[in-house]
Amino acid sequence: xxxxxxxxxxxxxxxxxxxxxxxxxxxxxxxxxxxxxxxxxxxxxxxxxxxxxxxxxxxxxxxxxxxxxxxxxxxxxxxxxxxxxxxxxxxxxxxxxxxxxxxxxxxxxxxxxxxxxxxxxxxxxxxxxxxxxxxxxxxxxxxxxxxxxxxxxxxxxxxxxxxxxxxxxxxxxxxxxxxxxxxxxxxxxxxxxxxxxxxxxxxxxxxxxxxxxxxxxxxxxxxxxxxxxxxxxxxxxxxxxxxxxxxxxxx
Numbered sequence: 001x002x003x004x005x006x007x008x009x010x011x012x013x014x015x016x017x018x019x020x021x022x023x024x025x026x027x028x029x030x031x032x033x034x035x036x037x038x039x040x041x042x043x044x045x046x047x048x049x050x051x052x053x054x055x056x057x058x059x060x061x062x063x064x065x066x067x068x069x070x071x072x073x074x075x076x077x078x079x080x081x082x083x084x085x086x087x088x089x090x091x092x093x094x095x096x097x098x099x100x101x102x103x104x105x106x107x108x109x110x111x112x113x114x115x116x117x118x119x120x121x122x123x124x125x126x127x128x129x130x131x132x133x134x135x136x137x138x139x140x141x142x143x144x145x146x147x148x149x150x151x152x153x154x155x156x157x158x159x160x161x162x163x164x165x166x167x168x169x170x171x172x173x174x175x176x177x178x179x180x181x182x183x184x185x186x187x188x189x190x191x192x193x194x195x196x197x198x199x200x201x202x203x204x205x206x207x208x209x210x211x212x213x214x215x216x217x218x219x220x221x222x223x224x225x226x227x228x229x230x231x232x233x234x235x236x237x238x239x240x241x242x243x244x245x246x247x248x249x250x251x
Contacts, residue, residue: 001030001031002031002079002080002081002101002104002105003031003032003033003078003079003080003081004029004031004032004033004079004080004081004082004083004097004100004101004153005032005033005035005077005078005079005081005082005083005156006024006032006033006034006035006082006083006084006085007035007037007070007073007074007076007077007082007083007084007085008020008021008024008034008035008036008037008073008084008085008086008087009036009037009038009039009066009069009070009073009084009086009087010036010037010038010039010041010045010087011038011039011040011041011045011087012041012042012043012045013041013043013045013087013088014041014043014044014045014047014048016087016088016200017045017048017049017087017088018048018052019090019124020085020086020087020088020089020090021034021036021048021049021052021054021055022090023085023090023091023197024054024085024091025052025054026091026094027091027094027095027096027097027098028094028095028097028098029097029098029100029101032079032097033056033057033077033078033079034054034055034056035055035056035057035058035073035076035077036049036055036057036058036059037058037059037063037069037070037072037073037076038058038059038060038061039060039061039062039063039069040060040061040062041060045087046058046060057076059072059076064167065167065170067165067166067167067169067170067173067174068165068167070084070164070165071164071165071167074156074159074164077156079156080104080155080156081100081101081104081153081154081155081156082153082154082155082156082159083100083152083153084149084150084152085150085197086150086199088199088200088202089116089150089197089198089199089200090124090197090198091196091197092117092195092196092197092198096196096197099192099194099196100112100153100192100196103153103190103192104153104155106190108188109188109189109190110154110155110158110181110187110188110189111152111153111154111155111158111181111182111187111188111189111190112152112153112189112190112191112192113133113147113148113151113152113153113189113191113192114133114148114151114191114192114193114194114195114196115130115131115132115133115148115151115193115194115195115196116131116148116150116151116195116196116197116198116199117129117130117131117195117197117198117199117250118130118131118198118199118200118201118246119198119199119200119201120200120201121200121201121202124198124200127250128201128247129201129246129247129250130195130246130249130250130251131148131246132246132249133147133148133151133191134191135191136182136189136191138183140183141175141178141179141182141183141223141226142223142227142230144219144242145242146174146175146178146179147178147182147189147191149174149178150197150199151192151196151197152178154181154187158181158187162180162181162185162187163180164177165177169218169222170214170218171211171214171215171218172215172218172219172222175218175219175222176218176222179222179226183226184226195251
């Protein structure tokens with residue numbers, strides 16, 4: 001039976017991490033593990049982690065940021081498939097991992113991704129933005145497209161073959177990794193057309209205007225490194241269009 005490993009990285013996440021832990025614990029899929037990588041939190045985060053019987057393994061120590069912590073988690077997993085679940089996110093229902101496992105019954109599938117809801121920090125029933133993805137086609141990354149990283153599940157062997165997050169990027173290492181896996185190395189992906197998690201607004205990359213600017217500079221650099229010719233005008237038009245639609249159209 002396929003084993004799914006969920007990695008949650010956190011720092012001072014006492015206000016939200018219990019929802020994250022509970023959402024993994026309640027999954028109907030049995031063969032799973034939940035690994036917590038904490039950045040030496042100063043609040044009650046680790047008290048909650050230590051007293052949660054569903055947490056398989058945890059570490060708490062200083063790190064060099066969210067992607068460094070994710071790389072630590074990848075080295076700790078014992079499962080066949082790895083997913084990342086942020087400390088302020090949670091799965092939308094109890095069948096998410098079962099649906100993911102069904103996708104990976106096909107040995108030819110390397111990874112899958114799905115849709116997510118951005119929700120209000122204070123009211124998680126209030127959907128603010130709907131990130132609806134689609135099947136990957138060559139060239140989509142050139143337009144600024146990427147699957148929602150928290151919905152991305154990939155076989156451990158892909159990390160072992162292609163490497164983990166590039167720590168040269170502080171805010172866009174997920175974009176670089178997904179482009180490297182999907183576009184450059186052409187791993188076989190499947191789009192699971194349903195919402196699988198809720199993400200609270202206010203993540204690290206979009207918490208401040210400075211972070212947003214830095215993230216977009218990193219994305220442009222990544223695209224320039226990968227493609228010979230990039231139209232920044234088309235890139236921004238595509239990004240603005242896709243983001244606008246995410247705020248307008250919601251199920």
